Amino acid sequence: MAGYKPVAIQTYPILGEKITQDTLYWNNYKTPVQIKEFGAVSKVDFSPQPPYNYAVTASSRIHIYGRYSQEPIKTFSRFKDTAYCATFRQDGRLLVAGSEDGGVQLFDISGRAPLRQFEGHTKAVHTVDFTADKYHVVSGADDYTVKLWDIPNSKEILTFKEHSDYVRCGCASKLNPDLFITGSYDHTVKMFDARTSESVLSVEHGQPVESVLLFPSGGLLVSAGGRYVKVWDMLKGGQLLVSLKNHHKTVTCLCLSSSGQRLLSGSLDRKVKVYSTTSYKVVHSFDYAASILSLALAHEDETIVVGMTNGILSVKHRKSEAKKESLPRRRRPAYRTFIKGKNYMKQRDDILINRPAKKHLELYDRDLKHFRISKALDRVLDTPEITVSIIKELNRRGVLANALAGRDEKEISHVLNFLIRNLSQPRFAPVLINAAEIIIDIYLPVIGQSPVVDKKFLLLQGLVEKEIDYQRELLETLGMMDMLFATMRRKEGTSVLEHTSDGFPENKKIES
Secondary structure, eight states: TTTOOOOOOOOOOTTTOOOOOOHHHOBBOOOOEEEEEOOEEEEEEEOOSSTTOEEEETTTTEEEEEETOOSEEEOOOOOOOOOEEEEEEETEEEEEETTSSEEEEEEEEEOOEEEEEOOOOOSSSEEEEOOSSSEEEEEEEEESOOEEEETTTTTTEEEEEEOOOOOOEEESSSOTTTEEEEEEETTTEEEEEETTTSSEEEEEEESSOEEEOOOTTTSSSEEEEEEEEEEEEEGGGGGGEEEEEEOOOOEEEEEOOSSEEEEEETTTTTTEEEEEEEOOEEEEEOOSSSEEEEEEGGGGEEEEEHHHHHHEEEEBBBOOOOOOOOOOOOOOOOHHHHHHTTTOOOTTOEEEEEEEEOOOOHHHHHHHHHHHHHHHHHHTTTTTHHHHHHHHHHHHHHHHHHHHSSHHHHHHHHHHHHHHHHOOOOTTTHHHHHHHHHHHHHHHGGSOOOOOHHHHHHHHHHHHHHHHHHHHHHHHHHHHHHHHHHHHHHHHHEEEEEEEEOOOEEEEEEOO
């Protein structure tokens, strides 16, 4: 057995997976931190100024978290009813919040009691924002109204009653202090100007509008409602540029990256999609454990925070670049040390001794070397590529059935779990289908002795039959395609022999 040859582990590239710059950028986050809130997280908003704290609105509380803290550094809880939204002012010193009782309250970050209270709405307030001049607040509520408030005087300036259903989202222009946008369940998105008494622009989204976002330049508007995310050109009178339908359920929130080159959308289908703002194609996607209600990005995209319906706040921090420690430079040997003996000529009486490097066998190779085939297979079941290579080697030796037979409930469950996880992958299917059929033949007579194994056994049997049907349909499709290609080649290459005037045949091609 001294000449044992180790098993060659074949690599199986994942089909269809493309590594792009977006993939590398958006995957460069640490494992998410999970924070449990008191209720569904309806709004998350980052402060525009350092240290970039963020406000989380959940139930009847608004928590202020430090960027890297897992406990709130401040809590605002003086609400008569549920709080739905909270937004920082541009300088990060003030926070405005809306609640279910129709109240709009203004808080100082350094204090706890409200600085101002604006009363005028009769139903729940779902959207609040500061205008660009920092001295006015815009609010929208379920009483179908949009109001503009003056902060110094705590008075209502304007009221717009153009919506015919709940006003659930809105935002103010970052450039013009008189312009602000609102979205409603009446399927419309309207732009209001504080210098007039009515809206200056209205677009039809086609679904109840859950979120709106205005680009920093003010030229593009994004609306989300139903399964659609739509982009409108405000400079062309609200012309629809693109309509995106990449989610399977209602889109609830929108967010823009720090560079403005990527648009993010969160949905009840538990996914966050990242779009390019040049091509509006999906360049990346995040998966979460529950339906998403709110989404926010920190400065320079350093932190991404997602609020879900189950009250869980998912916080991802970007990985910091590892700094290379400067070690003291060791003195290297002189150049003559490396070339010493380079030109030495072998003498007549010299004996050349070769010392090949000793190769250490892997644990599964040691098991195979000593014919412990079942143990070798069990050892690698957590690594699909190695497991498939071991199964191919055992099949080549003709001992695969022996390695799979004679197992107890725990051991066969481990093998069945592996097959159920990986049988449907095209890169492993040809090898694993054969192994699954061998297991079915061996253990079919003893089915019914263990409920756990029976359940997995029936699931595996269904997967094998389904995969075989897929393979059969694929072969039929390939056969039809081969026939079509052969017919096309025959038509293009059809030629006849014609005799020329000199009596010699000439091969001429007939154009089809």
